[in-house]
Amino acid sequence: xxxxxxxxxxxxxxxxxxxxxxxxxxxxxxxxxxxxxxxxxxxxxxxxxxxxxxxxxxxxxxxxxxxxxxxxxxxxxxxxxxxxxxxxxxxxxxxxxxxxxxxxxxxxxxxxxxxxxxxxxxxxxxxxxxxxxxxxxxxxxxxxxxxxxxxxxxxxxxxxxxxxxxxxxxxxxxxxxxxxxxxxxxxxxxxxxxxxxxxxxxxxxxxxxxxxxxxxxxxxxxxxxxxxxxxxxxxxxxxxxxxxxxxxxxxxxxxxxxxxxxxxxxxxxxxxxxxxxxxxxxxxxxxxxxxxxxxxxxxxxxxxxxxxxxxxxxxxxxxxxxxxxxxxxxxxxxxxxxxxxxxxxxxxxxxxxxxxxxxxxxxxxxxxxxxxxxxxxxxxxxxxxxxxxxxxxxxxxxxxxxxxxxxxxxxxxxxxxxxxxxxxxxxxxxxxxxxxxx
Amino acid sequence: xxxxxxxxxxxxxxxxxxxxxxxxxxxxxxxxxxxxxxxxxxxxxxxxxxxxxxxxxxxxxxxxxxxxxxxxxxxxxxxxxxxxxxxxxxxxxxxxxxxxxxxxxxxxxxxxxxxxxxxxxxxxxxxxxxxxxxxxxxxxxxxxxxxxxxxxxxxxxxxxxxxxxxxxxxxxxxxxxxxxxxxxxxxxxxxxxxxxxxxxxxxxxxxxxxxxxxxxxxxxxxxxxxxxxxxxxxxxxxxxxxxxxxxxxxxxxxxxxxxxxxxxxxxxxxxxxxxxxxxxxxxxxxxxxxxxxxxxxxxxxxxxxxxxxxxxxxxxxxxx
Numbered sequence: 001x002x003x004x005x006x007x008x009x010x011x012x013x014x015x016x017x018x019x020x021x022x023x024x025x026x027x028x029x030x031x032x033x034x035x036x037x038x039x040x041x042x043x044x045x046x047x048x049x050x051x052x053x054x055x056x057x058x059x060x061x062x063x064x065x066x067x068x069x070x071x072x073x074x075x076x077x078x079x080x081x082x083x084x085x086x087x088x089x090x091x092x093x094x095x096x097x098x099x100x101x102x103x104x105x106x107x108x109x110x111x112x113x114x115x116x117x118x119x120x121x122x123x124x125x126x127x128x129x130x131x132x133x134x135x136x137x138x139x140x141x142x143x144x145x146x147x148x149x150x151x152x153x154x155x156x157x158x159x160x161x162x163x164x165x166x167x168x169x170x171x172x173x174x175x176x177x178x179x180x181x182x183x184x185x186x187x188x189x190x191x192x193x194x195x196x197x198x199x200x201x202x203x204x205x206x207x208x209x210x211x212x213x214x215x216x217x218x219x220x221x222x223x224x225x226x227x228x229x230x231x232x233x234x235x236x237x238x239x240x241x242x243x244x245x246x247x248x249x250x251x252x253x254x255x256x257x258x259x260x261x262x263x264x265x266x267x268x269x270x271x272x273x274x275x276x277x278x279x280x281x282x283x284x285x286x287x288x289x290x291x292x293x294x295x296x297x298x299x300x301x302x303x304x305x306x307x308x309x310x311x312x313x314x315x316x317x318x319x320x321x322x323x324x325x326x327x328x329x330x331x332x333x334x335x336x337x338x339x340x341x342x343x344x345x346x347x348x349x350x351x352x353x354x355x356x357x358x359x360x361x362x363x364x365x366x367x368x369x370x371x372x373x374x375x376x377x378x379x380x381x382x383x384x385x386x387x388x389x390x391x392x393x394x395x396x397x398x399x400x401x402x403x404x405x406x407x408x409x410x411x412x413x414x415x416x417x418x419x420x421x422x423x424x425x426x427x428x429x430x431x432x433x434x435x436x437x438x
Numbered sequence: 439x440x441x442x443x444x445x446x447x448x449x450x451x452x453x454x455x456x457x458x459x460x461x462x463x464x465x466x467x468x469x470x471x472x473x474x475x476x477x478x479x480x481x482x483x484x485x486x487x488x489x490x491x492x493x494x495x496x497x498x499x500x501x502x503x504x505x506x507x508x509x510x511x512x513x514x515x516x517x518x519x520x521x522x523x524x525x526x527x528x529x530x531x532x533x534x535x536x537x538x539x540x541x542x543x544x545x546x547x548x549x550x551x552x553x554x555x556x557x558x559x560x561x562x563x564x565x566x567x568x569x570x571x572x573x574x575x576x577x578x579x580x581x582x583x584x585x586x587x588x589x590x591x592x593x594x595x596x597x598x599x600x601x602x603x604x605x606x607x608x609x610x611x612x613x614x615x616x617x618x619x620x621x622x623x624x625x626x627x628x629x630x631x632x633x634x635x636x637x638x639x640x641x642x643x644x645x646x647x648x649x650x651x652x653x654x655x656x657x658x659x660x661x662x663x664x665x666x667x668x669x670x671x672x673x674x675x676x677x678x679x680x681x682x683x684x685x686x687x688x689x690x691x692x693x694x695x696x697x698x699x700x701x702x703x704x705x706x707x708x709x710x711x712x713x714x715x716x717x718x719x720x721x722x723x724x725x726x727x728x729x730x731x732x733x734x735x736x737x738x739x740x741x742x743x744x745x746x747x748x749x750x751x752x753x754x755x756x757x758x
Contacts, residue, residue: 120579192577
């Protein structure tokens, strides 16, 4: 009797295991693949101009590395020889939801690494969980400086420099190009990214141009609100000529369209720290002469960069998606490059397929070749990248029928980021000691 | 009130279900499933609270107010007082939400139907606005919450799971005891005819107020446990109107037949969402919404009505 029951149980068990193995075939793949979760906005207002281009940028680089068709120095096949099996996922729904999904990725899908995240809120939420679950995570786009200034992270890397540089470079550009403009104001989304961005712009202006004066009525409309009639009127009446904005996603497009018809851009010097995506989305409708940033030497500002890796990327992107790569496309692709770089380096050192700890050790403090410059992970205990940030004036190229930029100025990392171990706010308030600007 | 509560069939089934879950989770369940059960059980508490209100025909479109309030109470107590003990966390979340519910109850108990629903929504959006604008409360980025402890010891997720099941059992038994009491029986009577209840000598407003506070406590406890098990709070996933909507959604999906129904509904919801996210990252919301539509069309009594049909259980129950 006992044996019979045992037999029956064994049968059921083996049958269910068979079923399970069929169901979870994806999870139990051979060792020559690495499974990586790639998270970006695939639904909601940030999908069109951020999430989807980001995913596309990652796809191009992943496929090229898997096939070994990427140009030097990434012309070896695979990640430490393994092919990457990316699992794309949606970033919308808020930090708490993302934390739940992150746990799923680690515990259910058993990924080898996580790459992505656009929203600063999500990065702040994922950071502690990634350390708790000991999962190598490479953030691609999010910008909040608090990520590493609050606490150093053991398993979290970020290949995008933080928002401080974006705001300081904007202030530098204004001081360099419009030295006579002393009054400034801003319109920023009322949440962490918008508040941080304007705060650092203001701090920077105070230091770089001590007699400048911020308006007492900077505008902070709600995120994703889409209607800016009142704010545009208020800004138009303000005597400050320089208007700083860290609008992104569909908000920058909506604002541009609504402000344009009121002649706003003829009266003001509009500084957009991350609006590059709107320039492509609106094409020739986008006004010329806007001070535009792309959070690094990427996207719009990198169109004329002749680096072979950049030319390849633009070419592939055009071929596959019939569009030009935007800032987020570069940022995600760059994270994949950093991951490959670290995997290969760890493999060389270990002599065999590296463990996660070896990859983490290898990724610390690396200098890896990106599309337009070599990026070093020189902050946040070797986990946080710094790179140059540039601004230029938008200029539609009528001949090529593509948006472009002129009078581009790039500011190196030593100019706009505090030295390792110093908090950004303290550093700026101390007069930015040691800053080297060309 | 509690006499003979353990002879109650619903309570017995509830305890059996929870014990089976605990055994399963310690033996066979993979971590991710355990997580889903944990979230489901935590959220189920808030659904139980909504179910309580629903029995009096009150639908709150703002229960995320208490859910989020409980979660933020946990987060703030960690930030300012360093409290990480799970027992304290749960107690703080329940009490904080209960107090808030007590205060707002004075206003809300006077309203019914759409006015009740909209007014509760309005209150929840006030909290949302405050949280999203206040930088010291983490703004829209929210705050992260460190893993819980128990009496000074580190708590593994396995033990956290046991504790959550324990909290859920306690809460659900209390609710069942309440439903069996005179006050509890009043609630369906109020639904039928308020004036008649008043003539019987009971204060309808008081009965609704008590019920509302209980419901707030449950939602607060749910938020607190959710915060502790997820490790993060932020206004968009804890306080925003769509969270309230989600709670109502699960309540409708669960049905109101039994104290176990909310937990089963919430667990099923977690699994639907997990798989929808995995299979269709671009259309997960459509899958989740489609499921609700299907349930409303085919099982208007919610998931619990299906279980009743299958097991032929509950027909003889006096507690509806």
